[in-house]
Amino acid sequence: MRRFYHAVAISCLIASPQVFAWGNHSFPAYRAFEKMPEVAEAAPVQVETLEAFLKAEEKPLEALLASQEAWAASNIDKYPARPSVLAFKAEPNRSDDARRLAFLSALRVAPNSKFALYYQPDPLRPPANPTMLPHAAVNTLPETPNSTYRYVALKPGEMVAPLAVIASASDEPDYGLDINLFDDSPSDWGKVYGFGAQPFGNPALPYATQAPFHMGFMHESSILYTAAPFIKRTFPLLRNYQYATLSALAFRTGHPYWGWRFAGLSLHYLQDLTQPYHARLAPGNSTAKLLGANILAMAGMSGMKDGMVILLSNRHLALEKYQTELLQNAAKAKQDTPIEKSLRNSDQDSKYPAWNDTYVRDTVAAQSAAFGAQLADLLVAAMPPGYVSDPDFDFGVKESGINLVNELAKREPADRAKLDAAIADLLGHFGAHSRNAVRGILKASGNQ
Incomplete structure (x- = not known):
């Protein structure tokens, strides 16, 4: 029973309603791949609907999705088996809608995920007079204030650059793909998918229901795992593997549009884990402090725990907003800042282990988790105290009216420079790991 109460208290530390890691992933993804020959110099590919791909490759997909399930059972801790009724079976006579539903269910x-035909334009090179899609045509989640999303319509048969496809798709898992998938979610599908109860976050908040798929606490102390074993129930490795192997299959079978698009989808989960607030339960807080806050909360004194929750959320959101503003401002001004250079820099790529099925856990998440305490200290030093050190301030509520670049211009330049350098380092990891993942996918597909 004591362990149960620890788990309940610790679960409250993961409470941010929005769990985006790097804002709009397409912004840094364009920079990460714009000098990678395998992507930037790849020939344009023909746009194809998801339904056309599924119909053409039913039998290979049946085998692949079965192999994905076997891999997950062997490689993912606390993996909840997929109900056998959801297994994908080739049925050539069914309708396109039925086949699509079977695929998404498997x-x-x-x-209700859209998988629309679109791309997000490179903010550095916007297209002239594009045909735009409304937010709801691409994304099932509500459009947020000051949204950076821009969706250019594509048509089947149209030719598009692989760079645009992979950069755009790297942002797509934040468009509702992982929403309401648990037993206690307010959806019909969550009750049959077999993921169990939502391990952390608030099931009533739509954004929060995707958190276990976009966060991975794989490098915490054994004490925390004992007190709260549910924090191991995270699934970014599953999603990364599913989409990466789908990408390799699409390339092998002559569907390069979906090869690049599935590659981008797989990258999203890897990229999320390069952000320390997605790879550590509470960056900057020791295990002893976490357990101490929980003990006090169990005794009816929840002030310390509640304050930690707010500060973690505020720092997470402030980091995301500041990084997005930096990239947006640089694109508008046509500036090549240290962040863009770090994203493109491939010098570090070969210094990491060769791509493998557990690279996301053993290399990406481990590196990010180790960066957590340093990042928390830099945020506290550089940001206005009210935004990241005041538990009575809710950054998420006030975010749309805050310009962090302007705010930090008033702060100590040395502290801001250190934070900017750390963000450049982290986005350098984002770029290097993304490129290594693509090399792994292309190798698996026989294209490298």
């Missing part, structure tokens, strides 16, 4: 993603 992946266990939200069946």
Whole structure:
């Protein structure tokens, strides 16, 4: 019973309603790949609907999705088996809608996911007079204030650059694909997908229901795992593997559009874990402090725990907003800052282990988790105290009216420079790991 109460208290530390790691992933993804020959110099590919791909490759997909399930059972801790009724079976006579639903159900993603034909334009090179899609045509989640999303319509048969496809798709899992997938979610599909109760976060908040798929606490102390074993129930490795192997299959079978698009989808989960607030339960807080806050909360004194929750959320959101503003401002001004250079820099790529099925856990998440305490200290030093050190301030509520670049211009230049350098380092990891993942996918597909 004592362990149960620890778990309940610790679960409250993961409470941010929005769990985006790097804002709009397409912004840094364009920079990460714009000098990678395998992507930037790849020939344009023909746009194809998801339904056309599924119909053409039913039998290979049946075998692949079965192999994905076997891999997950062997490689993912606390993996909840997919109900056998959801297995994908080739049925050539069914309708396109039925086949699509069977595919999404076998992946266990939200069946109302759009998978529209679109791309997000490079903010550094916007297209002239594009045909735009409304937010709701691409994304099932509500449009947020000051949204950076811009969706350019594509048509089947149209030619598009692989760079645009992979950069755009790297942002797509934040468009509702992982929403309401648990037993206690307010959806029909969550009750049949077999993921169990939501391990952390608030099931009533739509954004929060995707958190266990976009966060991975794989490098915490054994004490925390004993007190709160549910924090191991995270699934970014599953999603990364599912989409990476789908990408390799699409390339092998002559569907390069979906090869690049699935590659981008797989990258999203890796990229999320390069952000320390997605790879550590509470960056900057010791295990002893976490357990101490929980003990006090169990005794009816929840002030310390509640304050930690707010500060973690505020720092997470402030980091994301500041990084997005930096990239947006640089693109508008046509500036090549240290962040853009770090994203493109491939010098570090070969210094990491060769790509493998557990690279996301053993290399990406481990590196990010180790960066957590340093990042928390830099945020506290550089940001206005009210935003990141005041538990009575809710950054998420006030975010749309805050310009962090302007705010930090008033702060100590040396502290801001250190934070900017840390963000450049982290986005350098984002770029290097993304490129290594693509090399792994292309190798698996026989294209490298």
